[in-house]
Amino acid sequence: MSTAAPAERGPLGGVRVVELAGIGPGPFAAMLLADLGADVVRVDRPGGPGLGVDPAHDITNRNKRSVVVDLKSPDGAARVLDLAARADILIEGYRPGVAERLGVGPADCHARNPRLVYGRMTGWGQDGPLAERAGHDVSYIAVTGALGMIGRPGEPPAVPANLLGDYAGGSLYLVVGVLAALHHARATGTGQVVDAAIVDGTAHLSAMIHGMLSAGAWQDRRGANLLDGGCPYYGTYETADGGHMAVGALEEKFSAEFLRLLDLDDLQGARADLTRWPELRAAITARFRDRTRAEWTALFADSDACVAPVLSLREAPHHPHLAARGTFTDHGGITQPAPAPRFSATPTALRTGPALPGADTEAVARDWDISALTGDDRPTPAAD
Structure with missing residues (x-):
């Protein structure tokens, strides 16, 4: 079912993926597979998704191809099953039971292609008391304990956009899951279903924190710990011009360099004394407000103090290090993150813009x- 592809497509050249269109983590997971070289065919529905940006700017649809199929039409399911029969991986993000009702569930697809890896992307998972309920990123990370760790004490938890749940706990776990299952399918000839739930992935991300909690090295409250802003040498500080600097001087040699450059050598002993942390934080806060973000950036640029400027989305592509590495790229007039990670033998590329x-x-x-794909399911041109 797979076809050969040149190495420059990436390590997944030749892998065929069917993506049943949705929003959020499913499209991002499929984009990552496409960035890695897979031939991803997105099955769009007539009228497009319920939420979304202009398709010409939807970066999560780059490196893909699109067909439109009305799954509620008499032959809609058959067209998707034809694709599934020739695919290695299928990804869907419907609520539990919806794909089955539409005739494109795992049993239907595996009847046509026993080797297929069927990836299911949901927030709550395929079973459990909340499996049928609606939700979004913030709902899922809330119940895992992850959201409760983020923010300042005495204030509501800070919402980390939808990066932690949808994309880290969801998309990345789905990609790991379907690639592991693809390895198994190629070794055994047998496909399987991958149940990727955002609650599961987000909870899994907190494994180290749970270990620290068990060891008594983490307090179960915000802003009181080494990595959550509670530590004065691991957090963010405002500068004279309203910008911010991020400080990650955890190890003793790094914090010593950090305090030296701040001209706070007299507070070196406060690092290991929790009772002096408020004093240390106050001194660092006052010192950062003496200069602008650019001035502090220049001061720390050649040090191992682990200090960096907090940049905006528009500023980030111009950071000297990211610019040198090509971490961001321009394609079709859109500045966007380049494919990641990088491969020595099978380099990836941004081959095409968002699939319309x-x-x-x-x-x-x-x-x-x-x-059979070339039928009446093409999108109707918009009226002038």
């Missing part, structure tokens, strides 16, 4: 040898 709904129907029908 239905734009690749004929090409996919030809390449995957599915003539």
